Amino acid sequence: MRFSHSEPQPASARIWPVFLPFAGCPYRCVFCAQDKQTGRDHADLAAILDQLETDFDSVLAQGRGPYELAFYGGTFTALPAPWPERFLDLATRFRKRGLIARVRCSTRPDCVDSDGLERLSALGLDMVELGIQSFDDEALRASGRGYSGAVARGACDTVRASGLALGVQLLPGLPGDRPGLFQSDVRTAAGLKPETARLYPCLVVRGTPLADLWERGAYVPWTTDRAVRELAEALPVLWAEGVRVIRLGLAPEPTLDENVLAGPFHPALGQSARALALLEIIRTRVAELEQRPSLLEVPSRYSGEFYGHGRELAPAYFELGFSRDSIRFVDTDSFLLE
Ligand code: SF4
The missing domain is CATH 3.20.20.70 (Aldolase class I)
Incomplete structure (x- = not known):
């Protein structure tokens, strides 16, 4: 999606x-x-x-x-x-x-x-x-x-x-x-x-x-x-x-x-808050997918904040079913979740 x-x-x-x-x-x-x-x-x-x-x-x-x-x-x-x-x-x-x-x-x-x-x-x-x-x-x-x-x-x-x-x-x-x-x-x-x-x-x-x-x-x-x-x-x-x-x-x-x-x-207060808000957007989309996610393409403009300060949200993405390799930053305007 x-x-x-x-x-x-x-x-x-x-x-x-x-x-x-x-x-x-x-x-x-x-x-x-x-x-x-x-x-x-x-x-x-x-x-x-x-x-x-x-x-x-x-x-x-x-x-x-x-x-x-x-x-x-x-x-x-x-x-x-x-x-x-x-x-x-x-x-x-x-x-x-x-x-x-x-x-x-x-x-x-x-x-x-x-x-x-x-x-x-x-x-x-x-x-x-x-x-x-x-x-x-x-x-x-x-x-x-x-x-x-x-x-x-x-x-x-x-x-x-x-x-x-x-x-x-x-x-x-x-x-x-x-x-x-x-x-x-x-x-x-x-x-x-x-x-x-x-x-x-x-x-x-x-x-x-x-x-x-x-x-x-x-x-x-x-x-x-x-x-x-x-x-x-x-x-x-x-x-x-x-x-x-x-x-x-x-x-x-x-x-x-x-x-x-x-x-x-x-x-990093703003970065952490924005990253957490984005995690919730993605959590909602993963729930709609109704299967374990295999790929997430993220617009590269979010690469600096995606994982939060010091990669604090990396464990949360892992719990959602993503591995480090299944999340990619690409030069695009929209997210792709499969
Ligand atoms: S009005 Fe605004 S700028 Fe002026 S003292 Fe109060 S908070 Fe500070």
């Missing part, structure tokens, strides 16, 4: 990330460590804008691009005037010169409204990624996010009604977490049909209020094993609605690596 991976096709545009740590944020959230993620504890907006102009001129002269410009790390829609206008004006000038194809930003669900988004859309913004974290009132309250699940859902509707593409970010394992909550949040997110999702299991980072809670024994983060299992369960739910999952876990950075105190922080 032939079948395809259920994951939507990846986007082709390259992202040009611009980090604005804590810029526009009404306060610092208990878990947030933008300073450790970016190596900077505040954003000098004028310096960032100047540097961006210099860098864009330089890469344009080298004939590179186009890029999708992405403003991350703060609350873009709550930046003080005239900073959103200045950043979007720069993007528009370089869009006209062919360097920028699209512009996105991240922000909080309680910092968007129709008028503001329509104004930013008219200035050239294309997409808003909402740091939802959870749709659950209890988890939001225990994490001090300052908004309800209804506000989070309403913000998704507001983004789409403003003609902007929607991205959502979930942060499973927050204070107030309980069994089943993340999968419930994933189903809610999938039902909103965003273009993209990012899933960042909660980490305890030095210097955050969450680190104090953890040190007092008042917060217990997820284990890496649980994070892998939960993310692997979430992926097919999002993929089934055409949602591209563009990040699983925080990317390792030297300043982050040395400051993570606890939680599911592993460089």
Whole structure:
């Protein structure tokens, strides 16, 4: 039998990330460590804008691009005037010169409204990624996010009604977490049909209020094993609605690596979760085959993640009836199972 991976096709545009740590944020959230993620504890907006102009001129002269410009790390829609206008004006000038194809930003669900988004859309913004974290009132309250699940859902509707593409970010394992909550949040997110999702299991980072809670024994983060299992369960739910999952876990950075105190922080977290999700797809197909499998051809683009980190899933494929020789990576788009 032939079948395809259920994951939507990846986007082709390259992202040009611009980090604005804590810029526009009404306060610092208990878990947030933008300073450790970016190596900077505040954003000098004028310096960032100047540097961006210099860098864009330089890469344009080298004939590179186009890029999708992405403003991350703060609350873009709550930046003080005239900073959103200045950043979007720069993007528009370089869009006209062919360097920028699209512009996105991240922000909080309680910092968007129709008028503001329509104004930013008219200035050239294309997409808003909402740091939802959870749709659950209890988890939001225990994490001090300052908004309800209804506000989070309403913000998704507001983004789409403003003609902007929607991205959502979930942060499973927050204070107030309980069994089943993340999968419930994933189903809610999938039902909103965003273009993209990012899933960042909660980490305890030095210097955050969450680190104090953890040190007092008042917060217990997820284990890496649980994070892998939960993310692997979430992926097919999002993929089934055409949602591209563009990040699983925080990317390792030297300043982050040395400051993570606890939680599911592993460089191969995403690889392990994606591999486990793919194993479940293949397990289902093998059951449909109703005989011991003799061959599995796998599109070669999955060769790096197929067996998981350190071939951790090789025994599971063996148990399904495959030998090392019966699994082949081939230059094709679909899987073949015989
Ligand atoms: S989680 Fe988002 S809103 Fe909260 S402090 Fe960090 S960047 Fe700002």
